[in-house]
Amino acid sequence: MNPPQKTAKPTARQQNVDEEAAGQRLDNFLLGELKGVPRSHVYRLIRSGQVRVNSGRVNPRYRLRAGDRVRVPPVAERGTRPVAAEGGSLDWLEQRVVYEDPRLLVLDKPAGLAVHGGSGVSLGCIEALRALRPELPDLELAHRLDRATSGCLLVAKRRSALRVLHALLREGRVSKRYLTLVQGRWPAGVKDVEAPLVTRRPASEARVKVDAAGKPAKSSFRLLDTYGKTASLLEVAIATGRTHQIRVHAAHSGHPVAGDDRYGDPEFNASLARQGLRRMFLHAHAVELVWPDTGEEFAVSVPLPAELTAFLTTLEQPGRRADRAPPT
Secondary structure, three states, X not given: OOOOOOOOOOOOEEEEOXXXXXXXEHHHHHHHHOOOOOHHHHHHHHHOOOOEEOOEOOOOOOEOOOOOEEEEOOOOOOOOOOOOEOOOEOHHHHOOEEEEOOOEEEEEEOOOOEOOOEOOEOOEHHHHHHHHOOOXXXXXXXXXXXXXXXXXXXXXXXXXXXXXXXXXXXXOOOEEEEEEEEEOOOOOXXXXXXXXXXEEOOOOOOEEEEOOOOEOXXXXXXXXXXXXXXXXXXXXXXXXOOOXXXXXXXXXOOOOEOOOOOOOOHHHHHHHHHOOOOOOOEEEEEEEEEOOOOOOEEEEEOOOOHHHHHHHHHOOOOOOOOXXXXXX
C-alpha cells in the first residue's frame, strides 16, 4: 500500500512589475493578482508585512514602478463565484453594459449590487464581469459607487487604461455628474459645497463626517426641479471622489438625500417609503473625460432608472404638483 501523498504547501511568489502595471497602486495591483480576495483582506496582508515590495514594507497606496518585485503571499482559494441570476445566466449583466471600446467598458450598475465582493458580500460587479468576460483577465474597477447608488461605473479592460484613468481621477480631470432627490426646497442656481471629509470605520461600515482635519472635498449642486416644500431634484458634479461625499455634503447643507438610511432623516425617508421609494435616490448619470494620449473626448450617460422616474411622478400628482425651477 502506497503512503498517502503529501499536499505541497502553497508558497509566496515574486511578481515583477512591467511597464503595463507601472503607476498602479499596490492595493489595486494585488486585487488583480488575488482575484476574489476581499479588499479588506488584501489590506491585512499588506499591513501584516506578508506583502513586500523589493523586500521592504510599503503603504497600500504605494505606486509601483517598472522593475519592482512584489512578494505575493499564498492565499487560499475562496471558491466564491458570482451568483448566476435569472435562470442561471449573467445575461442581465451583459444588458447593462452601455458602452465598450478596446480600453474600457461602462456598466449601468443597479442599486443594491456592490462593486466588489467582501465584507459579507459574495457577489460584486467586478466578479460578475470577470465571469461574464473570462477572455479579459485584466478587468479592474477604475472607481467605486456605493452599493445603494446606481449608474455609470467605469471598468478598465487593460492595465494601461487603468493607470491612465486613475491618474485622471486623481488630477480631477474626470467629470462625474449625479442626479439626486433631497429633502426640502434647495435654493435655485448652483451651490458649491466645499467641506473636508474624514472617514471613520468603527465597525464594518464606513462613517464619514465633515471635519476640518479631513481631506478636501467639493461638490457642486444645481437645482433641476422642486416638489413643493417636500423635496428637490438636483444634479451634482463632484471635483473629488471621497467616500459618501454627495450624501454627507447634502446632509451637511441641511438637505439629506432621500432614502439615505445612514445620513438621512428617518421621518422623511419613512414618508417617502410610504409613497413608494424603495431605495436611496442617488444615480451616477454622466461621465466625461479626455484621453491624454489622443485628445479624444469620451462621454457617456445613462438615464434615471425606471423606478426612480416612476417615483417622481407620484410627487407630481394633483395637490403635489412640482414648482418648476427657473433655468440656470
